[in-house]
Amino acid sequence: MKPARFDYLQATSVTEAVGALAAAEGEAKILAGGQSLVPLMALRMGRPSLVVDVNRIPGLGGMAIADGVVRIGALTRHSALSEQRAHPLLAEAARWIGHQAIRSRGTVGGSIAHADPSAELPVVATALDAVALVANPAGRRRIPAADLFAGPFETTLGHDEMIIALDFPVPRRWGFAELSRRHGDFGLVTVAAAEIDGRVRIAVGGVGGVPYRAVDAEARLADVELTPAAFDEAARLTASGIDPADDLHATAAYRRAMTAEHTRRALLRLRERPEGVPA
Amino acid sequence: MKVGFTVNGEAVSMEVEPRTTLADALREGLGLTGTHLGCEQGVCGACTILLDGRPIRACLMFAVQASGCSVTTVEGMAAEDGTLHPLQRAFCDQHGLQCGFCTPGMLMSALHLLHRETSPTRRRIREELSGNICRCTGYASIVDAVQAAAEEMAAGMDDAAPTEVTGGTT
Incomplete structure (x- = not known):
């Protein structure tokens, strides 16, 4: 349970970090919070020859709000995310991530880049159409959440790219519901519902390789009164749109049933929650 | 590589x-074997x-x-x-440990909680200790211990001078 040997670079700038990633030609890994990378290295499932530690790069933390969008620095810890008030949906989602000691170290950028299909933040990013700000040796680019998650633990980020911040639109109303066996576990089913520009968006995690955007259910809720009956219908449409697998945690049928129920709960919470008030 | 930091106030x-x-x-370089290693993969x-004050x-x-x-x-x-420390004493008094392997981690998580909240509910204590696994106690006595320590520490803050407290304070 000890990692294999690696070279270590404590990067002092984004330019230095992406330069080192490029030079390593895919053999390097970025070390942010380390809460997923270090266990994988301890288990020898990951053996990067170079570890680029980005924790000391100035300017990668912090948050700024402008035009209804909160920009969150990639190095922002889950603990800070759970304690901020600018984006209540993200604060609620962050409280569901792991345990206190995990939240002390784990970062927003790391969670998004790791793309665990059961993680909370990719679900919220998908529901909100968040945008990742990405640096590479040639410059910067923006990747919308819909184009970022490519499969389980897979993104469209190049080997020489790193996320430096994420733009999360602030919903007018929102609801979040997660089912996990024990407090702090990854969710069997995670649902985020958010109303932006008068339209309800729904994303579900834990039920496929990437977060599922429930477009049929969203269409059902467009331009109608948000009643419990409409929510039941949207929940049914959401559950019928997913294709979950059996695994040791739950059967596909159970995940489908829980997707319907937790979609319903997230939507009811969205309706009950007065504007801008945290859970 | 050379690295410098402070441990328990000492550089x-x-x-x-x-x-x-x-x-x-900490364990092998500094001989501080109070920090235990169970799984070495972030689970236990x-x-x-x-x-810097955070667990x-x-x-x-x-x-x-x-x-x-x-x-x-x-x-x-x-x-x-x-x-x-009152937490350590409470773990003894309330039978908050049996084999003691998980205890250092439990104490650190509980210490962080009591630094931030003076009278946490049992539910809050359970939430904050959810990342620490104990295979002996069934947790009830651990929650008792944290609650007892919280009460003792809160009582200590109310008094002008620290008081000697013996035994369980529930």
């Missing part, structure tokens, strides 16, 4: 490989320490990353003269 400096975890550096919580898994951080940081381990809880 230390040591030579480590990049792959040396902070937990191994036995190696929980405080880094972290010492097995999920490399020692080189701790440069300039302030580390608190279970060895830093008792007073200079060996007087146990």
